[in-house]
Amino acid sequence: MSNIRVLDEKTAGKIAAGEVIERPAGVLKELLENAVDAGATSINIDIEGAGRELIRINDNGCGMDEEDLEQSVLRHATSKIRSFDDLTTLQTFGFRGEALYSVAAVSRMTLTSCTGEGAGHRLELHAGKVFSKSPAPAIKGTTVEIRDLFYNVPARLKFLKSDSYERACLLKVIEESALANLKVAYRVHVNGRTVYDLPAQSGPFEQAVIARAKAILGEEVAGSLLFKAFDEGKLNLFLSPADKLVTVRDMQYIFVNRRPIDSKTVQQAIYKAYQNVRPKDRHPAFLVYMTLNPADFDVNIHPQKRDIRFENENRVFGRIMNDAGEVIFGQSRPVDVRLEAPQMTLPPAAQEAAQKLLSPAAPTPMETFAAACAARPAQAFSPKPHFVIKETEDPAEYIARPEGEPSGTDVPSPSAPAPRASLPEETPSWYQGPYHYLGQLQRSYLLFENPQGLVVIDQHAAQERVLFEHYLDAFERRGVKVQKLLFPVHVDLPPSNAETLLSWAAWLKTAGFEVEPFSARTVLVRTMPHMIRFKEDDMKEFIVSLSQVVGDPSKSTETLKRNMVAMLACKKAIKAHDAISPAEAEGLLENMKKCKDGMHCPHGRPCIAQVDMKQLDKLFGR
Structure with missing residues (x-):
């Protein structure tokens, strides 16, 4: 019996479809979520031409039979829900179902799949139309191959950025998926080069997270993270100690039921916990893993499902802030130990003035200092070790110089004074x-x-x-x-x-x-x-x-x-x-x-x- 069905228009209309694929990273995200939902324990990813030329995802999940394979590329087809009410009990990453349909519409797609029982099947589509059907080897799992992305909508190609930037976006999606799904192995090749070879993690959750984080965030950042579990493991916090904050905010990950999400509520609660120890130019690295009842949050408020809405935002904020504070101040090392100044006794009036x-x-x-001197x-x-600029x-x-600028340009020495008017030297008021x-x-x-x-x-x-x-x-x-x-x-x-x-x-x-x-x-x-x-x-x-x-x-x-x-x-x-x-x-x-x-x-x-x-x-x- 087929597991994949086409939703009725009433149900489909209530779901924020988000069918437009904006960039290669969006394609990759959808395909990775489908692979994990299929029960894959190993995923192989090949990327060429920053995703424009090729994105190939191979997994060892449950696979699809011939009927499911053909249904999977129809609009609003999904194996994950039957009615709108199912959204409140959803346990999988995706439910939109139109991911393959949307991707196929703007690419040349080949789907190969096998359930492990009988032969496999292959389906090739160009611009959303079935081009060919054929048998395939009986290898359990699914391979989705996307070539020539946006070949039939060249206007969309104009909105893509440089190859380096698009590759960075693709790798960020993989890193989020790898941190969310610790028991899945990820092997990633970009233009023929191995970028990641992440084995599946087993053993205690804390050790699995740190091992995976070291490969993605680096040894220094991941190795310093403090950890504590709350509410019998339904909330797991990995936070930078107060003396190991970093210079940027891109090492912050929040997962709700293994879904990577953005949440101002959670982020601001963590920052609030650091408020008395964080310099304004430093930020915590953190990984937050939350397990919630699907009815307690709504992921359907954003087309890419990045933003979610908690049923009780204030309660989540307070809980995260208090628990984060317990991690930071209950386990962190002293920030800086210095000799204390000798104590002295002053008269009460002097003590008040000193305070x-x-x-x-x-x-x-x-x-109050005025503006500094002219430019x-x-x-x-002085020519001393710390201060020489020579x-x-x-x-x-x-x-x-920028590319193409003549090499004979007359550029003054950086240490030479800038031209000044023949006026008396100005002195800043301070x-x-x-x-x-x-x-x-x-x-x-x-x-x-x-x-x-x-x-x-x-x-x-x-x-x-x-x-x-x-x-x-x-x-x-x-x-x-x-x-x-x-x-x-x-x-x-x-x-x-x-x-x-x-x-x-x-x-x-x-x-x-x-x-x-x-x-x-x-x-x-x-x-x-x-x-x-x-x-x-x-x-x-x-x-x-x-x-x-x-x-x-x-x-x-x-x-x-x-x-x-x-x-x-x-x-x-x-x-x-x-x-x-x-x-x-x-x-x-x-x-x-x-x-x-x-x-x-x-x-x-x-x-x-x-x-x-x-x-x-x-x-x-x-």
């Missing part, structure tokens, strides 16, 4: 000299005396600002001098991140970084900006971070440019707890004076604070 001055909730003690790049630091005439160096260097506090803050009182400078934030303006100025003038690396640096990345990074390769070359593919999981870095001069480990760390912040190539390059330059400056700047000499400290202050905004680091944090004598006198009850 007002030092409380994080109190207004900053910094006086011009910062000069080089330009040399080296045949291995060249100026990074600069109230003369300054006398007093020393370092905890090897993190530089202390200066000036006529107003005490000046405290965050050494890392201050140098970030100087390097940021120095490099940004060179970048905008297309004057980034580039150093060819004698040996290219190999950087391992999750395949989806590698594809996304490579989609920006041409733009990155103008920024001084020449990157190219080496394997599905590895990129080669052949050049870097001369003024940066990363060590190999620093270069790898930067490229990994960069791969996480780049996104759709169609987005504005201005945002990416600022983020990338800020990241470069942060990675290269002197760190807290690094010792520097008095000459370096004085040189840093002088370079801050020449910045357009010497008051803030590229991330917006203050670089400098002024504590005047009145505040100090009040602190000691004078």
Whole structure:
């Protein structure tokens, strides 16, 4: 008896069909869900031409007989529901049923399937019309082969992005499916290269998730995740510890009954749990596995079934927030252990003044600073190890330019001052000299005396600002001098991140970084900006971070440019707890004076604070 039926028009009309296939990743998602619903324990995926030329899914699931095979490509055909009421008890990924119909309508599709009993059957369709039928080998399972996607609707091809971006989207779909279905093996080949070979996971759930996550998110991120199960395993949380937050939000996965979904309710609840320990430029990596009664949520509010609506959004928010807080603060390691300052007893009045001055909730003690001095790049630091920005005439160096730009373009040296009008040198209003260097506090803050009182400078934030303006100025003038690396640096990345990074390769070359593919999981870095001069480990760390912040190539390059330059400056700047000499400290202050905004680091944090004598006198009850 056939298991696949065509829904009546009344039932079909109540379902948000979402029949339009927007991109290859949407095709792949539908086919993977069908394979998992068919009980597959092994799925083989082949992709060519970023999915435009070929998407092939082979599974070892239950298969279809000849009648089911022919029914499966009809509109609204499904094996998963019989009426609209079945939606409240749905246990499978999909129910729309028109996935194969919709895909077949815009491609050349071949379906081969066998139930394991008797011969197999093959069905070939072009643009939704049956082209041929034939017998097939008696191998249990189903193979769906999609060729020439959108060949008959070329207008839709115009909306696809670069091959690198489309491949990244395809790999993201596979990664989500692999994290959701731990007992299924995934073997993925892209243009003949093996990208993933993920064995089926067995054993305890926690170990299975971490093993699969290490292959997808990387050893460092996955290995640091904290885990706790709630409500007898119906809620499983894997969260970054407070001291291991990452720079992007693309390592966040939510699964409801193994379905990858987007949920602002769940995401915001987790962020709320981190609210007192999370810097604004850092984000948690997390995997949330929820098991709910199908009647407790609605997946039919979005064509791609990405968004869901919980029956009680407030209760879900509160539950996730409280449980996430228990994971973070109940199991996480200390963020940073430092020596405590010696205790001292102050008079009550002085204690009250100190509390007002030092409380994080109190207004900053910094006086109101005006806008910084007129535009011009910062000069080089004193020639000390931490601060050297040196330009040399080296045949291995060249100026990074966009493709096609003449090599004879006159590009000024990045360290040369920008042309200025012959006016007296301007001084920013925050600069109230003369300054006398007093020393370092905890090897993190530089202390200066000036006529107003005490000046405290965050050494890392201050140098970030100087390097940021120095490099940004060179970048905008297309004057980034580039150093060819004698040996290219190999950087391992999750395949989806590698594809996304490579989609920006041409733009990155103008920024001084020449990157190219080496394997599905590895990129080669052949050049870097001369003024940066990363060590190999620093270069790898930067490229990994960069791969996480780049996104759709169609987005504005201005945002990416600022983020990338800020990241470069942060990675290269002197760190807290690094010792520097008095000459370096004085040189840093002088370079801050020449910045357009010497008051803030590229991330917006203050670089400098002024504590005047009145505040100090009040602190000691004078």
